[in-house]
Amino acid sequence: MNPIPMDHGLMLAGILFMLGLISVLIRRNIIFMLISVEIMLNAAGLAFIVAGARWAQPEGQVMFIFIITMAAAEVSVGLALILQLYHQLKTLDSDAANQMHG
Amino acid sequence: MEALLWTIPALPFAGALVLILMGTRLSRSAVALIGVGSVGLAALITIILGINFISGKPTPPYYHQEVWQWFEVAGFNPSVAFHLDALSLVFIFVITFVGFLIHLYSTAYMAPDEGFARFFAYLNLFVGSMLVLVLADNLLLLYLGWEGVGLCSYLLIGFWYTEPANGYAARKAFITTRVGDTALAIGLFMLFQNFGTLHIQTIATEAPQLWSVGTQNAVIIAFLLLGGAVGKSGQLPLQTWLPDAMAGPTPVSALIHAATMVTAGVYLIARMHVIFDLAPAAQLTVAIIGAVTLLLAGCSALTQSDLKRVLAYSTISQIGYMFLALGVGAWSAGIFHFMIHAFFKALLFLSAGAIIISLHHEQNMFKMGGLRKLMPVVFWTFLIGSASLAALPLITAGFYSKDQILWYSLASERGNFWLYLAGLTGAFITGNYTFRMVFFTFYGEAKTQVSHPPGKLITIPLIILAILSLVGGFIELPHNFGHFTVFSDFLTSALPATSINETLGSLEWLFQVLAALVSLAGVYLAYLFYLKNPTLQNSLEHSGWAMSLHRFWYSGWGFDKLYDLILVKPFVFLATINKNDFIDKIYTAIAALTRAFNHGLARTQSGILRWYMMGIVVGALLIITLSLLP
Numbered sequence: 001m002n003p004i005p006m007d008h009g010l011m012l013a014g015i016l017f018m019l020g021l022i023s024v025l026i027r028r029n030i031i032f033m034l035i036s037v038e039i040m041l042n043a044a045g046l047a048f049i050v051a052g053a054r055w056a057q058p059e060g061q062v063m064f065i066f067i068i069t070m071a072a073a074e075v076s077v078g079l080a081l082i083l084q085l086y087h088q089l090k091t092l093d094s095d096a097a098n099q100m101h102g
Numbered sequence: 103m104e105a106l107l108w109t110i111p112a113l114p115f116a117g118a119l120v121l122i123l124m125g126t127r128l129s130r131s132a133v134a135l136i137g138v139g140s141v142g143l144a145a146l147i148t149i150i151l152g153i154n155f156i157s158g159k160p161t162p163p164y165y166h167q168e169v170w171q172w173f174e175v176a177g178f179n180p181s182v183a184f185h186l187d188a189l190s191l192v193f194i195f196v197i198t199f200v201g202f203l204i205h206l207y208s209t210a211y212m213a214p215d216e217g218f219a220r221f222f223a224y225l226n227l228f229v230g231s232m233l234v235l236v237l238a239d240n241l242l243l244l245y246l247g248w249e250g251v252g253l254c255s256y257l258l259i260g261f262w263y264t265e266p267a268n269g270y271a272a273r274k275a276f277i278t279t280r281v282g283d284t285a286l287a288i289g290l291f292m293l294f295q296n297f298g299t300l301h302i303q304t305i306a307t308e309a310p311q312l313w314s315v316g317t318q319n320a321v322i323i324a325f326l327l328l329g330g331a332v333g334k335s336g337q338l339p340l341q342t343w344l345p346d347a348m349a350g351p352t353p354v355s356a357l358i359h360a361a362t363m364v365t366a367g368v369y370l371i372a373r374m375h376v377i378f379d380l381a382p383a384a385q386l387t388v389a390i391i392g393a394v395t396l397l398l399a400g401c402s403a404l405t406q407s408d409l410k411r412v413l414a415y416s417t418i419s420q421i422g423y424m425f426l427a428l429g430v431g432a433w434s435a436g437i438f439h440f441m442i443h444a445f446f447k448a449l450l451f452l453s454a455g456a457i458i459i460s461l462h463h464e465q466n467m468f469k470m471g472g473l474r475k476l477m478p479v480v481f482w483t484f485l486i487g488s489a490s491l492a493a494l495p496l497i498t499a500g501f502y503s504k505d506q507i508l509w510y511s512l513a514s515e516r517g518n519f520w521l522y523l524a525g526l527t528g529a530f531i532t533g534n535y536t537f538r539m540v541f542f543t544f545y546g547e548a549k550t551q552v553s554h555p556p557g558k559l560i561t562i563p564l565i566i567l568a569i570l571s572l573v574g575g576f577i578e579l580p581h582n583f584g585h586f587t588v589f590s591d592f593l594t595s596a597l598p599a600t601s602i603n604e605t606l607g608s609l610e611w612l613f614q615v616l617a618a619l620v621s622l623a624g625v626y627l628a629y630l631f632y633l634k635n636p637t638l639q640n641s642l643e644h645s646g647w648a649m650s651l652h653r654f655w656y657s658g659w660g661f662d663k664l665y666d667l668i669l670v671k672p673f674v675f676l677a678t679i680n681k682n683d684f685i686d687k688i689y690t691a692i693a694a695l696t697r698a699f700n701h702g703l704a705r706t707q708s709g710i711l712r713w714y715m716m717g718i719v720v721g722a723l724l725i726i727t728l729s730l731l732p
Contacts, residue, residue, distance in 0.1 A: 024715055033711070098709030 009050030016043035030085065030094045034078050041071045104154075106147050107167045107184050110194060111237060113144040114230035118223050125219025134209040137222030141205050141229055145198035152191055156592070163187060163595035166239065180300060185239035189596040192437055193236040193369055196444045200361040201229045203563035207452050208353040210559035211459060215351075221261060225357065228254035232362040236369060241290050241300040244370075248286070248334070251363050252279050258358070259350040271349035278343040282333015286370075289326030292319065306376045313380050324377050324384030327370060328391075335367030335421045338395040342661050344418055345402075348410040352455030355410060359417040360448035365440050368424045372433055375597060379431075385516065389429025393511075393524035396422030398659055400531035404538065405656040408465045409454050412539050415658075416491060417447060419528060423507050426525060430517040432510035433597035434590035439503040441589075442574050446490035446500055449567035453484040456556040456564070457543065464550055467539060472548030477555060481544050483564040488540050490571040492533040492625055495618035499575030504529065506580065508617050509610060515601045526620055533624025541632040580614065 020039035027033050045064040052060015082092070089096050117140030125133060155165065164187035171181045186194075205225060212221050231254055235247025253276075260272030290300060296312065296319060297305050313320045331337070336344035344364070348355055358364060371378060371388060378385045396419045403415035420443050427436030457473065457480060458465055474481045490500035508529065512522035578589035590599070654660060706717070 021719065025712055025719070028712075030711075094711045097711065 006050055006054045009053075010047060013043045013047040013050065016040075016046065028093050028095060030082055030092050030097075033094060034075070034082065037078075038071060038075070041067055041074075104151075104165045104167065106151065107165055107186055107237070108169050110144050110147055110151075110198065111184070111230050111233035113140045113147075114226040114233065116140060118226035118230060121219050121223035121226065125223055128219065130213070130218055133219045133222055137226055138202070138205045138209060140226055141198060141202045144229075144233070145202040148191075148194050148198045151186070152195060155186065155191060168239075172242070177298065178294070178300075180240045180242040182243060183239040184237040185302070186237060187596040188593045189369075189372060189437065190236050192441055192593070193365075194233055196365075196441055197229060197232050197236065197361050200444050200448050200567070201225075201232075201357060203566060204353050204357050204361070204448060204452065207356075207455070207560055207563045208351075210557055211353055211455055212351065217261065221258075221351070224254055224257045224261070225354075228258065228357060228362060232366070235366055239302060241293065241302060241305075244302075244373075245286070245290060248330075248366060249283065251334075251366060252276065252283065255279070255347070255358055255363050258354040259347045261350050261354065265349075268349040271343075271346040275343040275347050278340050279333045282330045282340055285326045285328075285333070286330025289323050289330065292323050292326065296323075302373065305374075309376050309380060315380050316382060317380065320377055320380040321383055324374075324381035325387070327374055327377065328384055328388060331367030331370045331425075332391065333367070334370075335364045335425070336418050337367065337391050337421060337425060338398065339661070341395060341399065341418050342658065342665060345411050345414045345658060348408070348414050352410065352451060352458060355414070356448045356451035356455070359414065359451060360444045364417060364421055365424075365444070368421065368428065368436060368440055371425075371428045372437060372597060375428075375433055378428075379598070382516075385429055385431070387429070389426050389511070389516070389521055392422045392425025392427075392429055393521050393528075394422075395419070396426065396528040397524055397531070400528050400535065401655045402658050403535040404531060405652050407468055409457070409467050409470075409539065409543065410451075410465055412467070412535060413447070413450055413454060416450075416532070416535065417443075419532065420447065420491070423504060423525065423528070426511055426521060427507040430511050430514045430521065431598075432507060432514055432600045434593040435503070435506040435510050435600065437593060437597070438578055438589050439507055442490070442499045442503040442571070445567055445574050446487045446571040449483060449487035449564060449571055450491065452560070452567065453480050453487060453564055456480045456560050457484075460552045460554060460556060461550045462553055467542040469549050470543045471546040471550075472544070473552070474544040476548065476552045479561045479564065480556060483561075483568040484544070485540060486568040486571055488536045492536040493529060493617070493621045494625070495621070497572065499571050499573065501618070501621075502575030502578060502580070505614055505617050506578070509580070509613055510600055510602075512613065513602050513610070526617060529617060530620045530624040533621040534628045537625045537628035538632050541628060545633055580610065 017040050020036045020043060023036040024033050024040070027036060045067045048060040048063045048067070050060070052058065052063075085097060086092060117136050120136055121128075121133060128136070151165075164185055166183065166185055168181050168183040171179060173179070205222070208221065208225065212218055215221065228251065231247045231250025233247070235244055235251060238244035238247060256272045256276040259275050260269045262268050293305060294300055297308055299305070309320070333340045344359075347358060350358075378388065399415045399418035399422060403412050403419065406412045406415060420439070424436045424439050424443070427433075427439060457470065457477065460477060460480075461470065464470065486498075490498040492498075493501040493504040495501050508522060508525045511517045511525050512519065576586075579586040657663065706713070
């Protein structure tokens with residue numbers, strides 16, 4: 001069977017990354033922003049996998065495992081922060097958190 | 103005994119340190135004890151060391167003591183080291199001994215003053231700096247003392263600082279001498295560039311090997327050193343600070359004029375005589391400056407009404423004699439006159455001070471008069487000092503020292519007739535203004551009442567100095583009076599002997615008689631004008647040219663006006679237009695710009711998460727774009 005060309009895989013990763021980035025920028029709901037960040041991380045992971053497959057090297061997958069680990073840690077910390085934020089402000093609007101500026 | 107050399111400058115410094123740190127908490131008698139004691143002890147050690155030095159006749163003919171190495175930078179390693187030879191011995195003797203008498207006198211003179219401890223702290227610092235200057239074995243240490251003396255003169259002239267005029271006089275002294283100091287500093291840089299060291303003895307031995315007579319470098323350096331000497335010694339063209347320095351307390355004037363600061367220039371030239379020997383043009387200039395200055399200052403002294411200003415101009419004039427002697431190569435004669443001058447000038451200043459405090463700080467001679475009977479001790483000592491200053495023949499020390507200078511200015515190989523004539527005219531003027539001062543102050547009608555006669559602490563130093571002003575001259579007699587030359591023989595180990603033009607040798611007595619007659623004529627003229635026949639004076643006052651000449655001399659030959667016009671006024675003018683310093687604007691603009699950036703960046707810290715993300719994205723895009731650009 002024909003292998004999928006690397007360009008297609010990278011293009012998919014790029015589109016996913018841009019979608020995630022744009023939604024981080026335009027969303028105000030902080031949970032959606034967190035999910036968008038996850039999408040961006042996955043897009044980056046996909047790019048590693050594609051590159052690893054192209055050169056037949058295991059490092060791409062190793063890197064993806066690292067990224068997943070980091071994402072898990074990030075989500076746990078992030079969710080805890082969001083809970084606290086909601087507890088304090090009774091809203092999920094990220095702009096409402098600008099009290100911390102300075 | 104040699105090992106005690108370092109204590110001579112260290113003692114006054116220690117005294118100053120103690121007085122500065124604890125002066126306000128000590129009682130007056132303790133302050134006086136520390137202030138006078140430190141200098142007295144230094145004088146004692148000096149005398150013991152001096153006896154040791156003279157009787158021991160060390161070879162090589164000096165004591166040397168290195169205390170520590172100051173610093174070392176790229177092969178330049180000046181040390182704090184003291185060098186005592188015949189020349190510096192004469193100086194430290196005068197500085198500590200006369201300085202001690204002035205300190206002793208000050209305890210009485212300054213007794214009612216509020217700044218008693220401060221005064222003695224400054225005096226001690228002054229004496230210490232001067233001793234460092236004189237004992238330094240390298241020119242850097244000498245420069246340290248040189249600047250220390252300048253600082254102390256500033257502090258002491260402006261001692262009564264609540265009066266703005268005193269502060270002005272202090273600044274004037276400080277800035278004027280600074281002009282000379284700059285020249286001296288450049289001279290030191292050039293010496294270092296040529297020799298790679300500032301050690302005086304090394305320079306003295308290497309200079310004649312490196313340069314021949316008249317080498318350009320030697321001449322330039324000699325002129326720069328002369329610039330420094332002219333500034334400190336109040337010679338033409340930097341003499342204007344010295345009369346104004348009278349703003350300080352009278353013991354200060356005595357110290358500055360007799361023993362310390364103004365003689366620093368004489369010392370510097372004598373110490374660096376090797377360089378001047380290699381630069382005949384500079385040495386001739388020294389003689390000419392001395393000759394012209396002694397005439398200018400003498401004429402100004404003739405017209406003053408303030409007792410202390412007469413003495414100030416007289417100092418300028420007498421230092422002019424020393425420069426004249428140095429300039430014609432009569433090194434030991436110059437130093438001899440320095441010593442004798444220190445005795446009689448300190449005496450004159452201190453007696454003037456005694457008069458001034460007894461008359462409630464009255465300094466105008468025209469308002470004194472008739473003090474002969476009221477203050478006999480002061481009268482006799484002042485008379486002796488005046489006789490010595492006017493060089494009355496045979497009995498006074500001033501005669502022997504001045505006669506020697508006059509003789510050498512004609513008869514030494516570098517002397518000439520014009521220098522002699524200037525010196526002789528100066529002797530006439532000196533006799534005249536000195537006794538004008540005596541007649542006005544002590545004779546005639548009493549115009550001011552004496553409030554309280556001077557005490558013992560004031561009269562004892564006067565008597566000691568009066569004795570020295572009389573007998574001090576007998577250690578060096580002219581060649582035709584038995585050829586008793588202890589002083590110049592003693593100095594030969596440090597300074598070259600004076601060479602005499604042999605054709606004139608047999609005529610020495612003729613010129614001596616001439617010099618004596620001229621001095622006496624000056625005194626007689628003063629007697630005629632101011633005592634016997636005052637109408638002569640009135641007739642002079644009515645002629646227009648005499649009055650304008652009087653005003654011109656009174657204002658110090660217009661030098662103050664001239665400097666005001668060509669230096670002070672333009673400077674003040676420039677300062678006025680540049681009041682809002684334009685260079686400062688640049689720095690203000692930099693500060694304002696930074697503050698604007700700060701404001702702008704602080705506003706980006708809005709706390710809105712999406713703006714932060716946008717910032718990151720824009721930054722990432724920028725970096726990627728830049729890295730993709732070819």
